[in-house]
Amino acid sequence: MDNSRTEILIGEENLKKIMSKHMTIVGTGGVGGYVAVMLARAGIENFTLIDFDDVSSSNINRQIVAYKGTIGQKKVDVLKRMIEEINEKATVRIFAERLTKENISRLIGQTDIVVDAIDSVKDKIDLIAYCKENNINIISAMGAGNRYDIPQFKLTDIYSTCDDGLAKAVRKGLRERGVKSLEVVTSSSKAKKIDGVIGSISFYPAMSGCFIASVVINKIIEDKI
Secondary structure (H helix, E strand, O other): OOOHHHHHHHOHHHHHHHHHOEEEEEOOOOOHHHHHHHHHHHOOOEEEEEOOOEOOHHHOOOOOOOOHHHOOOEHHHHHHHHHHHHOOOOEEEEEOOOOOOOOHHHHHOOOOEEEEOOOOHHHHHHHHHHHHHOOOOEEEEOOOOOOOOOOOEEEEEHHHOOOOHHHHHHHHHHHHHOOOOOEEEEEOOOOOOOOOOOOOOOHHHHHHHHHHHHHHHHHHHOOOO
């Protein structure tokens, strides 16, 4: 991979730090897929990707792995190929499994940071609690659905979030598990009230994923990971 433009911006030492880190991304759909691709383009070479789901036609409007030709394929398989096309030196470990309380330790393994892009509240809480209990760096994505305004995201503690239904549900579960703090990326806008299936648009999950990737890269440069 040609990292020359990145090196011009951040310097050789910082680029080497980025290249040395191992990233685990749980959930490789709308948000997680963009996190992975942005991190790969920024120079990350070691990934673990965890997601049980297949690409469906309804994913095409917002997921980087979703095209007519990838429908029916495992999202982790598609994303692994994409990362390897970006960087031929990348090492990508994949698990086409649903993360649960029972298999977390096996799936996560040794890593520098976990990006939580899971939709399921229960699985999200189990992952966060595991990382906190084992002193593993984690950043969690909160809600990006039912919005179509110009996106504005922020990094904050989950206990400071507002107008985020997913964060509210996760917050309740974390209190019950004794988790007192968690860095999350949340939208500052209020979701539209829509009954039934959550609506989505192309740019919102992508912007969330790009924001998370920027947080990860800056933390590495600042030696916080």
